[in-house]
Amino acid sequence: MTTARVPAAVRRPRLVHRLLAGVAPRAAEIGRLRQENAALLAQVRTRADELDLATRMLAARAQTMTSVIDAVTEQSIIGTDRDGVIRVWNPGAERMLGLPRPEVVRKRSIVEFHLAEELEAEAAACGAAPGLGVLVHAAQEHGSDVRDWTYVAADGQERTVSVAVTPRTDDRGVHAGWNFVGTDMTEVRATERMKDQFVSLISHELRTPLTSILGYLELVLDEDGEPLTDEQRSYLATVERNADRLLRLVGDLLFTAQVDAGRFTLDPRDVDLADVVRAAEESARVTAAGAGVDLVVDLPDGGVVVPGDAVRLGQACDNLVSNAVKFTPSGGRVTLSLRSGWATADGAVSAEPRPGAAPVAQLAVSDTGMGIPTGEQGELFTRFFRSSTARRHAVPGVGLGLAITKAITTAHGGTLGLTSAEGRGTTFTLTLPRTVA
Amino acid sequence: MDEAVSVLVPPVPAPSAPPLRVLVADDEEDIRALVGLAVTRAGCAVTGSVADGNAALALARADTPDLAVLDVSMPGATGLEVCEALRADPSTAGVRILLLSAGASFEDVARGLAAGADAYLAKPFGVAGLVHQVRALTARLPA
The missing domain is CATH 1.10.287 (Helix Hairpins)
Incomplete structure (x- = not known):
């Protein structure tokens, strides 16, 4: 009975075999696919998590940025697109110019908040295109620009505002517009x-x-x-x-x-600094002798001619000499030495011409006085500043001389430097561009 | 103190000639007296001494002086305004004008000369400097 089924039974395992033989690699493939699928899924999940985190971080960062900008109420922060249309308008801008954000963003141009006459005058002066061009041309050239502008608020009131203008780029680094950060300077x-x-x-x-x-x-x-x-x-x-x-x-x-106030003008001519030094020595001679200070003048043969204002240079020189005498105790010495030389870009001065060096005149006024503490030397040229040594030794003065000397030197394109050691003395060195015959 | 006037100072006019007539205008009485003294020392006569610009102008028109010494900052009309008005009027256009001012910057001097002044003296001026200046200005006049 069973023999009758044999062929079938025999056939079945073959079929199964065959089927199985066919299925086995598929199953392996499916397994592999499943694995791959799982891996991909895991990867997607990780990416999704990462993306979520990144989104949340970005949102948090944007929130921080917005909250920072929104927390600024004393400065106006205005961002525009490339055409000057306002995109960012912080509470500081709302307060300064009297308009809420919804009335401004995407609706108004930065130019509308500037005094028209001022923009026209500036356009005429600098040759930039009227309108936005006037506001941004300097920032375009130098990367940033800070100056006073007149803003006109919604109620027509004018404010003097110190505005820092900088270009803004988008995420691809493409120029996207301009930032205008303003501080109200009207009262100042x-x-x-x-x-x-x-x-x-x-x-x-x-x-x-x-x-x-x-x-x-x-x-x-x-x-x-x-x-x-x-x-x-x-x-x-x-x-x-x-x-x-x-x-x-x-x-x-x-x-x-x-x-x-910037209303200080020079009357430039050729001035022989040797004459200036001689005059300064003469006017300080009596005071120096009275104070028991030895006044020594060291002048080169022939003159040292600079282009300058003789009266102002005399004033600068007088200030240095009278200071030196004032700050030197009896028995000390003040030396005025003048020389011509050649200065390189790093400020070093040599007696002989060198390539790239510019002709200069150098006047050094040295004393053997009380000196200036190192920490105070930076402030020395500030108006009304008086060194602690001056106050301690009750040296009379109000603190204008060096500020004036510095201003005169700068106006002549020169530099004023000093070296000083407390208790040993001070040397002021005045360096001016020299006329070469 | 001398303002170092680099103008050759001519001798005082001979006593026989009538002294040149000078109008002095300054709102400070002390300065008016000081200027008057310098004018007299320069051999001229003070024919009018007033404290404000409008009075100076009225007096100059009524009785034309040879020289007007005007302070820049005065009530009424400033010295610069008086200067311009004198120059604009043909009857007083020839008056010599010396401006006195507490401003001593280049701009101040330029403004004074632009208004038509012949000379400008910054305060504080020395008496000797003022005497020189008055002599120099009156000497240029046809006798």
Whole structure:
């Protein structure tokens, strides 16, 4: 009975075999595919997680950026596209210009918030295209630009704003627009103007009584009639000396106000610095002798000619010399040495011409005085600054001389340097471009 | 104190000739007196001494002086305005004008000369300098 089924039974395993033989590699493939699938899935999940994290990080970063910009209420931060249309408008801008963000973003141009006359005047002055071009041309050229502009708020009020302009790029580094970060300087500038006007007024008002004091003194001292006693003459000479001192102070005050306001002009001619040094030595000679300070002048043969304003250079030189004398105790020495040389770009000066070196005149005023503490040397040229040594030794002065000397030097295209050691002395070195015959 | 006037100073006119007439305008009485003294020392006569610009102008028109010494900052009209008005009027256009001012910058001097002044003296001026300046200005006049 069973034999009858044999063939089938025999056939079946063959079929199974065959089928199995066919299925086995597929199963392996499926297994592999499953594995691959799982791996891919895992990879996708990881990527999704990463993406999620990145998205959240980006969102957090954007949130931080927005919150930082939104937290700025004292400065206006305005971002525009390349055409000047406003895209970013922070609360500082809202406050300064009086318009809420929805009324501005994508609707208004930065140009609309600037004083039109100022933009026109600037366009005429710099040759840039009127409108946005005027605002960004300097930033375009130098990468950034900070200057005062007049913003006009929604209510028509004008504000003087110090605006920093910088170009902005998108994520691919392509130029996308401009950033304008502004600080309201209206009050600061008004205060500065008032200060200048005050200094100017005081100077003028002081000059008038000084004219009378000095004029009538001159009459008394030069009067041919009743001769004065020596005592009277000496008292009046003291009055005159102090009136002169007051007059110099008034002049210095007015001069620094002019420097600050940029209204300081030079009358340039060829000036022989040797004459300037000789004159400074002469005017300091009496004071130096009285203070027991030895005044030494070291001049080169022939002159050292610089293009400059003789009066102002004389003032600079006088200041250095009178300072040196003032800060040197009795028995000390002040040396004025003038030389011509050649300066390289790094500031080194040599006696002989070198390639690339420019002709310069160098005046060094050295003293054996009390010196200036290292920590204070940077502040020394600041108006009204007085060193601790000056205050400690009660050296008279108000702290204008060096500020003026520095301003004069800078206006002549020169440099003013110093080396000093406390207790041993100070050397001021004034270097000016020299005229070559 | 001398303002170092680099102009050759001519001798004082002979006593026989009538002294040249000078108008002085400054809002400070002390300065007016000082200027008056310098004018007299220069051999001229002060024919008017006023404290404001409008008065100076009125006086100059009524009685034309040879020289007007004007302070720049005065009430009424400033010295610069008086200067321009004198120059604009044919009857006073020939008056010599010396401006006095507490401003001493180049701009101040330029503004004074642009207004038509013949000379400019910054305060504080020395008496001797002022005497020189007055002599120099009056000497250029046809006698």
